[in-house]
Amino acid sequence: MSTIVSLPDQSTATLPKRNYLNNEHGLMSWLLTGDHKRIAMLYLVSITFFFFLGGFFAGMIRLELLTPAGDLMAADTYNKMFTMHGIVMIFLFLVPSVPATLGNFLIPIMIGAKDLAFPKINLLSWYLYMIGGTFVLASLVLGGVDTGWTFTTPLSTHYLNTHVITTATAIFIAGFSSIFTGLNFIVTVHRMRAPGMTWFKMPLFVWSNYAAAIMMVLGTPVLAIAITLVALERLVGIGVFDPAKGGDPLLFQHLFWFYSHPAVYIMILPGFGVISEVISTFSRKRVFGYTAVAFSSVAIALFGFFVWAHHMFIMGVSNYSVLVFSLLTMLVAVPSAIKIFNWSFTLQKGSVTFETPMLYAFGFIGLFTIGGLTGVFLGSLGMDIHLTETYFIVAHFHFVMVGGMLMAFLAGVHFWWPKMTGRMYPESVSKLAAIITFIGFILTFFPQFVVGYLGMPRRYHAYPAEFQVLNVLSTAGATVLGVGYLLPLLYLGWSLKYGAIAGNNPWQATGLEWQIQSPPLTENFLVTPIVEQEAYDYEWLARKTAREAQHVA
Amino acid sequence: MSVSTTISELTHPPSPEVEHSTGVHDHPFYQKHHFETAEQQREAASFGMWLFLLTEIMFFGGLFMAYLLYRNWYYDAFVAASNTISMPLGLINTIVLISSSFTMAMAVWSAEVRNKKFLQISLLATVVLGFAFLGIKTGEYSDKFREHHVPGAAFDIRDFTTPPAGSKEKPLPIDVAEKTQIFFSLYFAMTGVHAVHMIIGIAILIVLLWKSNSGAYTSGYVQPIENFGLYWHFVDIVWIFLFPLLYLINRH
Amino acid sequence: MSDYTSNRNGEQVTSQNLTPVTASGQNLNAIDAPNVNNPEHVAHHIVSPVMYLSIFGVLMIGTLATVGFAYVPLGRLNAPVAIAIACTKAVFVVLFFMHVKYSSRLVKLTVASGFFTFLILVFMSLSDYVSRAWGQW
Amino acid sequence: MSHFISPVLWQFLTKWMTTFALWPQEASTIAPWTDALYLFLWAMTIFGLVLVGALLFTFAFKYRAEKHPVAIQVEGSTLLEATWTIIPLGIFLFVFVWGAWLYFRIYNPPANAMQIYIVGKQWMWKAEHPGGQHEINALHVPTGRPVQLTMISQDVFHSYSIPAFRVKREVIPGRYSTVWFNATQPGTYHLFCTQYCGTLHSGMIGEIVAMTPDDYQKWTETSTSGTSLAQNGERIFSSLGCNSCHNGTAAARGPNLSGLYGAKITMDDGSTQIATSGWLRDTILNPSQHVPAGYKPIMPTYQGQVSEEGLIDLVEYIKTLKSNYRNQQTLVTAKSSDAAPTTPEMVKP
Ligand code: HEA
Ligand code: HEA
């Protein structure tokens, strides 16, 4: 038995001498790394860049909408703004956000593996992502693209002379990056678990990323082929989506949404995983109804494939189909509700504290509940007729994606920051930032529900004057929101150098990742761990801590 | 090293973790450091390959979906267009491809039984058959270019509205004949994507062939050959569907 | 304790003379080695050339059969027959050339889920198209 | 007052007070039904939010670490899981039923609805009234009468949205789609194109003018172009030579078109199809795909030869063919030397 054990003492601790960050030096050691943790960091830096790029576009959108007249920029420019905003935010930020950064970093550690199953493919994913990103930037530099992120045919195929093919290539490539990430996760979860790590001992973060990975692998290729056909249509006019040649433009919609509806769950599921970890940790209590939460992720992954045509309710799909898809939409909303209630009950009889990640998690639950329930509005056929293509939808998806997923992402970044960097961030500033984002968010997007019901169409560069007041509120909110997002960038950057040393387990959490040093070793574990505790086994943690204390003494 | 008590350890190499700490490394040369056993690595790799094929199913699936829709909508046009592509060439290509699948299967077997010579012969045969397939395909494509049956500006429906003398085909009304373009779009898209897979496959095959020279795959390290075999067979399966769907819609 | 051992600075260290035990001191041998008791695991099976050859024969017969049936006027049945033969051939390739018959449940499930998702795509999209005539507005 | 607060803020506040709206006008018979569902859905949302919020805050407060330093571990509870599966499921299914009911109520047109055609193109809305009134980016309708719009796009997807009526429908290239409403309040309302359709999407807007039946009557009289759609259709019918085959005589090569609209037709493959407007349009463009039993597919396609407006005229004309009479009239009166007005620009005086 080993004897040298410590209770990491934050005040005296120093950073571990050997860790994945300082194991090797130089730029090449990063660019050629196979270490999942380093790749995660590469992703973190790149998606942060793209988030702020997308945020810049959002800022321009909101500035234009400050006044009813289209006075800040030309209609064309505005259309390019929201297209680039949507494409960057979805494909280059939100889809890879949690899985490619936190998932990459944590999944192997959480299941006690030394790395993902295919480190080289993992690195390839990052390169594909960067190439995809470069193509997006290229289309931007060349003059932009104005299809909207949904590429509706025949508009995108025949009526625009912007850089559709460049962007299509970008999405194709970024799509394969996401496929490979998903593939890696699935194999890793199936094949790399440490001894004793059974399926039902896995942290819920792993479960939800696993579910998202299934959707990535099965859904993304359909987007790839749909987008390829769009490019071919433009290049040679193959006619499959061209009504003039007998093609059906709705076929594109079917193929596109067959991916893009599951994609919204690809985006949210990993966030669910983060929330499970955070809520459990800060109430020092196992997640209520572990199996229900785990299975609801899988249920979402399965049923998520059955509801895509709810994006096409008024587009001319048959009356029979709208009924079926609407009904299934209602069913797929239930597993999310199950999760929300299980998280709420996790707090019960816990010992709750309110660190920054927990604040974000609270924000997530509230905002996602609103966002999700307004999704039910849209899934309801008759209601959707009035709401579709208005700002109500814009509000709905920002509530789930920004209020939900982005909050979850920030919760996760704050939660695992000490693990990833070995440093703490200044807690009071970070709490302030969490509160600012929450307030800014409500101010930005709540008015959009109202203005949407009034009838303001989305993707409008100018609008009737009576909508202005609500738009001014929204723009004001976006400014607050922008500050809320810039703050973490600043203090997290600051903490890299000046933050307090975090120690191994600053939150006293149960996950395997918290039992190893921070930042971890390149090989994560010196010897393969043998898992006997369940996920969120606080009793086991208490026993372990007690025993270690004994050793020290 | 602890004495194994579990039955499963009798059939599988024990976990090498103890060797790690004592500094003894007796893994096969190809085992990556983050795997515990070579067996684990092999299973991970083949499962990974299967997942990749899953994405391929869905990738081609989108095309098949489009095909099914338009075949039902424009059946007559599809029949007429399908009858202009050469059944014999399609049949020969099917046979070529199935044979290459067979030689590939033999390559996997040779690697498993560590027969380097036969491995190389099988791989070479697969390469040759792959090239044969692409060669015939090129011939078919150039026919289509000559006949102006390639979708786009040069597309010409005259062969369908006024079939050449000697053809068994009935002339099609113009509005039907125009829909043949959709058939050819799908024909080129599907066989084109398939051909791209073949080209990638042949490139990888050549690398494998070259590397097999050093005996890399005939000393227990079957996994690259095996995984590539999965890929190659998958491409074969796609063709097994493409052949009847594109060439044999209604030949009588 | 080996796996979580760390020193005062929180650095992971290994000490010599480790016996594989769990954090609570339980012996490793009571717990399975990595992946070994994995129900998804199946031993590597080598398919014999004879088998390959016979599958090859089956595929050839199938190919000739598709062509043959294509020239027999079966009316509406032509397409289902062609698809059925193609499916049979594909199943043979999957089971034997691709070793699925000898693979783990996991691989079987993977293959099945691929086709299942494809069928969702096809059936749910086509259900829209075939029911378009319902309600003429 | 404005001296004390910043002028910008002041302007904002006055604007707030003068033009602030939280609720759209209810100007059609359907609007109250949509609003009812909307209110119910918000009630559901508030209920859910309050429930979740109450749980969250109660627990967080009651079990905060200062008060409750040691957590008590709980597995879960099947009963609770079942509760919060079944109750939301029940609510959502109820919403589904209500929404589906509303959907059919909004889209299923009454039989007596007045017909107006809409053609959308980048970036304008053209309205064609059967009486020959043509409008751009505007639509005049009477109140108190169901109005059905039959819509088609010349290029990309558009969407015809009248928020005050709570109706909206995608306008699809190559296919008719329809929507109907019954305006209740005279007034002028927004018309938006809500499907993104390229550069001037946000400029593809217009006015819906709902008028009392009397005013509407006056409007139709003053703004008619003089030729009704059916009359235009008749001219196109003869100038395209349709009447050379469809002349209603026994020797005609094409079927008799009188009484065709709305009839059930037996096709050559034995299926039956109903001759709706969309069906008529499609037969003119793709005749070989709609061959009635007993005929050979010899009718040429008119793809590319008639504009969407021209097709609308033809359809309107065929709809008026109630008996053989007009059909033969065309044959008699039309001279093949008549100019062939195929585009509406030419048709309009
Ligand atoms: C992360 C992304 C995300 C997520 C998770 C969701 C979740 C959901 N979405 Fe959303 N959606 C988008 C992103 C997302 N969506 C985007 C980007 C678009 C627009 C695309 C575009 O056109 O550009 C869109 C559009 C969209 C539409 C199309 C609208 C239209 O175009 O007309 C529809 C329609 O059904 C819909 C429905 C839903 C539903 C039912 C859910 C459900 O999964 C929600 C389930 C969650 C809950 C229901 C909340 C939790 C429940 C409770 C706490 C229970 C409360 C208690 C009681 C009621 C008792 N969404
Ligand atoms: C992950 C997804 C994601 C995220 C995070 C966001 C974030 C934001 N989005 Fe957006 N959004 C989409 C996904 C997302 N969006 C999608 C998919 C569409 C549909 C596109 C389409 O129709 O095709 C859309 C569309 C969309 C619209 C509708 C445009 C239209 O239809 O005309 C609007 C309008 O308000 C908007 C606003 C915002 C705002 C204010 C934020 C804020 O949360 C962003 C806040 C962040 C910052 C502000 C950046 C930080 C600060 C700086 C970099 C300093 C510079 C700041 C300024 C200049 C103010 N978004």
Ligand code: CUA
């Ligand atoms: Cu037309 Cu938007």
Ligand SMILES: [Cu+2]
């Ligand atoms: Cu959706």
